[in-house]
Amino acid sequence: MTDFEALRRRFPVLARKTYLNSGSYCALADSVRAAINAYMDDRLEVGANWDVWVAKNEAVRRATAAVLHAAPDEIAITASASAGLNALASALDFGGPRNRVVVSDFEFPTSAQIWHAQEPRGARVVHVPRDAHGDIPLEHFARAIDTGTRLVAVTQVCFRNGARLDIEGIVRLAHARGALVLLDCYQAVGGLDVDVRRLDVDFAVGGMLKYLLGTAGIGFLYVRGALIRELTPTHSGWFAQEDIFAMDISANRPAPSARRFEAGTPAVVNCYAAEAGLALILEVGTQAIEARVRSLTRRCLEALEGIGWASVTPAADARRGPMVCVPARAAAQLLDALLAQDIVVSVRDDNIRAGVHFYNSDEDIDRFVAALAACRDRHHPGVRAAVPSA
Numbered sequence: 001m002t003d004f005e006a007l008r009r010r011f012p013v014l015a016r017k018t019y020l021n022s023g024s025y026c027a028l029a030d031s032v033r034a035a036i037n038a039y040m041d042d043r044l045e046v047g048a049n050w051d052v053w054v055a056k057n058e059a060v061r062r063a064t065a066a067v068l069h070a071a072p073d074e075i076a077i078t079a080s081a082s083a084g085l086n087a088l089a090s091a092l093d094f095g096g097p098r099n100r101v102v103v104s105d106f107e108f109p110t111s112a113q114i115w116h117a118q119e120p121r122g123a124r125v126v127h128v129p130r131d132a133h134g135d136i137p138l139e140h141f142a143r144a145i146d147t148g149t150r151l152v153a154v155t156q157v158c159f160r161n162g163a164r165l166d167i168e169g170i171v172r173l174a175h176a177r178g179a180l181v182l183l184d185c186y187q188a189v190g191g192l193d194v195d196v197r198r199l200d201v202d203f204a205v206g207g208m209l210k211y212l213l214g215t216a217g218i219g220f221l222y223v224r225g226a227l228i229r230e231l232t233p234t235h236s237g238w239f240a241q242e243d244i245f246a247m248d249i250s251a252n253r254p255a256p257s258a259r260r261f262e263a264g265t266p267a268v269v270n271c272y273a274a275e276a277g278l279a280l281i282l283e284v285g286t287q288a289i290e291a292r293v294r295s296l297t298r299r300c301l302e303a304l305e306g307i308g309w310a311s312v313t314p315a316a317d318a319r320r321g322p323m324v325c326v327p328a329r330a331a332a333q334l335l336d337a338l339l340a341q342d343i344v345v346s347v348r349d350d351n352i353r354a355g356v357h358f359y360n361s362d363e364d365i366d367r368f369v370a371a372l373a374a375c376r377d378r379h380h381p382g383v384r385a386a387v388p389s390a
C-alpha cells in the first residue's frame with residue numbers, strides 16, 4: 001500500500017495550504033527543489049558542466065518515455081508543448097488532398113492556433129463542436145473525420161471542464177480513414193496513466209509543470225517509432241542533428257530518433273527539475289496515482305452533490321480527468337475568497353477548477369467543498385444577480 005501521508009510531507013506547501021491547482025502548476029516537491037539547487041551548486045563549483053547537462057536531457061527523455069509507456073527514441077524533449085506541436089506541424093505536408101486537421105471544441109488555445117497557423121501552407125482546420133449538454137460525442141468526430149483528414153489533434157482532458165474524450169474511439173475512427181492522431185495529454189499525464197501504445201495514438205504532446213511535478217519551460221513530443229523517419233521537420237537546429245557535435249554547416253542531417261524534433265540547447269535547469277518530478281511520478285506509479293486521483297475526484301463530486309452544487313465535470317470515471325470544475329457566479333471573486341482561506345484553485349471560463357493530485361487528501365477535498373457551501377448565497381450559479389433598483 002502506498003503511504004500517501006508520507007508522500008504529502010514531501011510537498012512543504014501542503015502544511016500551509018489546501019493546494020488544488022495542479023492543472024495550472026503543481027505543488028513543489030522537496031526533491032524538485034533540491035534538484036534545482038544542485039544545478040546552482042554545480043554552476044558555482046564546476047561552471048559549464050556540459051556533459052552532465054546533456055546527460056540530464058537524456059535522463060528526462062528516458063523518464064518521460066517510461067511515464068508514457070513509450071521508448072526513449074520516440075521522445076523529443078522540447079521547450080514547451082507548443083514547441084513540440086510546431087516542430088511536428090513543420091514536418092506535415094498540407095499541399096495535397098489530405099489537408100484537413102480536425103480539432104475539438106475542448107482544445108487548449110495553442111493546440112488549435114498552431115493548426116490554424118498552418119493555413120498558409122494549405123491546411124484546413126475543422127472544429128468538432130459540443131452538443132447541447134457540453135459533451136463531444138463520438139458521432140461528432142465521425143462526421144468530421146474523412147478521407148481528406150491528415151491529422152486529428154485532440155486533447156485527452158479539457159482544461160476548461162475536466163471532461164475526458166473517448167480517445168480510443170477517436171483513434172479507431174481516424175485510423176480507419178487513414179488519418180493520424182495527435183494527443184494533447186498535458187492535462188492528464190502524471191495525474192492519469194497515459195499509455196500511448198494502448199491508446200494507439202501516433203503523436204502526443206505535454207509538458208512538465210502540471211501533473212508531472214516539474215517546472216515551466218520544458219515539454220515533450222512523442223512520435224510513434226514507425227513514423228519518425230517519414231517526417232522531416234523544417235523547425236530544426238543543432239540538437240536535432242544525427243551528430244549534435246559534428247558542427248557541420250554543410251547540410252541538415254536529422255537524428256534517426258524523435259530527437260529530430262528538438263532544436264537548440266536544452267533548458268538545463270528545467271531538465272534537473274523535470275527529472276526529479278518524473279522520478280517521483282515513477283516512484284509512486286502512474287496506475288496508483290490514477291486510482292488515488294479517481295477516488296479523490298469522486299469524493300469531491302459526491303460532496304458537491306451533497307451541498308446541491310453540480311459540477312460540470314463528468315461523473316463517469318472513464319470520462320473524467322484529474323480535476324473537478326465547479327460553475328460559479330462571480331468566479332474571480334470566489335477564487336480570491338478561497339485564496340484568502342489558503343485554498344489554491346484556478347478559474348477557467350466561469351468555473352472554479354480544482355486540480356487534484358496524489359498529494360491531495362480527503363481533508364483537502366472536504367475543506368474545499370465546505371468553503372463553497374459557506375458562500376453559496378453569493379456564488380452558487382443558481383443565485384440570481386441582484387437587480388439594480390430603478
Ligand SMILES: Cc1ncc(COP(=O)(O)O)c(C=O)c1O
Binds near residue numbers: 206207
Ligand atoms: C491541455 C494543454 N495543452 C497545451 C498547453 C500549452 O502548453 P505550453 O505552454 O507548454 O505550450 C496547456 C497549458 O496549460 C494545456 O493545458
